[in-house]
Amino acid sequence: MVMKDNSNITILKEIAELLNEETEMIPMLHGALSKFLNGTNFKTGWIFFINDKGKAELVAHENLPEALQYNECEHLKTGGCWCVSRYRNNELKKASNIIECQRIEAALEANVGDPAGITHHATVPLQSGDERFGILNVASANTVSFSDEELELLESVAFQMGSAIKRIYLTKQEQEIALVQERNRLARDLHDSVNQLLFSVTLTARAGIEMSEQQEIKETFKEIQQLTQSALTEMRALIWQLRPKGLESGLIEAIKAYAEMLNINLTVHVSGVIQFPSRIEETLFRIAQEALNNVRKHAGVQEAALYMNVTPTDILLVIKDEGRGFIIDNELNIPSIGLQSIKDRANAVGGTADIVSEIGKGTELLIRLPY
Template sequence: MENRNNSNIHLLKEIAELLNEETELKQMLSCALQVLLNGSDFTTGWIFFIDESGGHSLEAYHNLPTSLADEGCGLLRNGGCWCVNRFRAGKLTKASNIIECQRIEKSIAENRGDTGNIVYHATVPLQSGNESFGLLNVAAPGKTHFHEHELALLESVAFQIGSAIKRIILTKKEQEVALMQERNRLARDLHDSVNQLLFSLTLTARGGTMLSEEQDIKETFSTIQSLAQEALSEMRALIWQLKPHGLENGFSEAVKGYAGMLGMDVIVKVEGVVALPSKIEEALWRIGQEAINNAKKHSGEDIIYFHLKTFPKMVTLYIEDKGCGFHYNPAQKIPSLGIQGMRERVMQLGGNFHLQSEPDDGTKISVEIPY
């Protein structure tokens, strides 16, 4: 008994040290799970996150049997099971024995391959205070029952992981707030300094054009005025990118306002209830912003069409201009940093990005992002 307690204390200390060092959520979950399995009699484990709507996602796993690991862990990622259903119903509040694993049962029934002699697993909710994030499941070959000391260990580990999840989430939010504050500060500084200087230069050049009598001097001042006005427009667009006025009123108003500032007209169609997470909404805004910039510079048209549609777990954005288009081969590296940036934003959120364009046939962009 004393040896087991000492071993558990050492394991909990090792996990605590790991959790204090990690700052990335997925990396933290994966490493903590691996340390737990290496330091205990459990051999297999996986972690589910469960959102407010009841949907679950596989966030970490280690040493899965073939039947669960095949097809990209399809059995774990898809469908329901008793532990997830009990969590959704609020009936899973502590470490528990699960009589049988519904997913393993399905793999046996469908002859999906080796199950590692695992039929039963233990499950424990990942919590921090009143917040619940998901489930930690562990198993071992031939094990049909988990003892009280094993469940107690799981609860201690789950408490540590839940606290670390909360810390990382709060840290990310603080970083996002700090980034937004820095953007706002930079936008104010640009508006109060460079923007005002460019405006003054525009007025000075206009005055020089009106006061000068020699044609060459008039043309020089006119050129200066034109360049200053163009730079002023670019600066206002940059300020908008740093601090998008109108996004607080929704995506549709933001893109209309930005396009109007550039002399473009946006026709927006919205379907579904648009109540998106802030990171999704900002990503769509940045993508729309870049599409408007590209259309303004290259399409030769002053109208661009947006179609935003939401589904229960997916949002799609379709953007089209009917301008001159360009030669685009998806198999080749994208030359435009703007287009590359749009694709990277979508990919970072686990979505899909498609661009289609041909000379004299306009440009079409479609985005799908899960949430």
């Protein structure tokens, strides 16, 4: 195969400029892949991210033929293949020609569209130093093998993309650290100012009750005390949301402590090993917080149950109460900002959130998250 008029240096320069400018992962991958295909005789390409457990996720693709696009890239997303297996076994070290691809073969056998002459592909790992992220695959019509020059160019592009992926990950980590620091600052400020003021009002109201002789004045101070105590509970819950206490001791212990702070008797049932990435752990904690807040505010009961089942691929979290419940109309928006927040948090990490409720029969929240 002969390269297009663009020199390799020009292609690498253009891709480097795009990678340096882009700050979002998926647009960066699409843009770099598109530029690479436009600057060479490679016609199509796709990228898998592969996690520490070897699970492959199709995160970007460009110019796929009809057969590989079928049903939202069904045949690329399922089944096994040589390149992913070699990557998992740490045997894929450089750009290589693939003799056969089970995913492409499955699409051809299914006869679900025009394959545009794509039968084989080249593959290269995406990495930065010793840190690996996934693989980049590229292919051309009626081509079963690529030249050493083409594979060298593919390696160079993969190296650039791996460095950019690492940079974006590091940037996200820095942003998360800055966000945590800001949350901690706000939590300290709220605790040292508003929280203390509310506590002082509670003490003042209690003194007013004891010192007053007129019943009407006593009742007024009692109402002030109750309202202030409710506000104090809300403030403590807000501080918890900004700065989770106890999460360093484990997810379940942190959830139990939060329930205790809300005066909710929480029974917990766990199966499987609780060991998640930090983002999944915080998502589960935030979802549990919101669910327990809803129990306290709306269920009319002080008891709830939490069930967590952990498998090698996903987590099922169930939080249920035997409270007053509510009517769910699937044609209308979710009746609570809190419930919408739960759905948004689950969706943000590729999970789902379902709510089952009936008047007088309580509410059940079912969360499923991949990890």
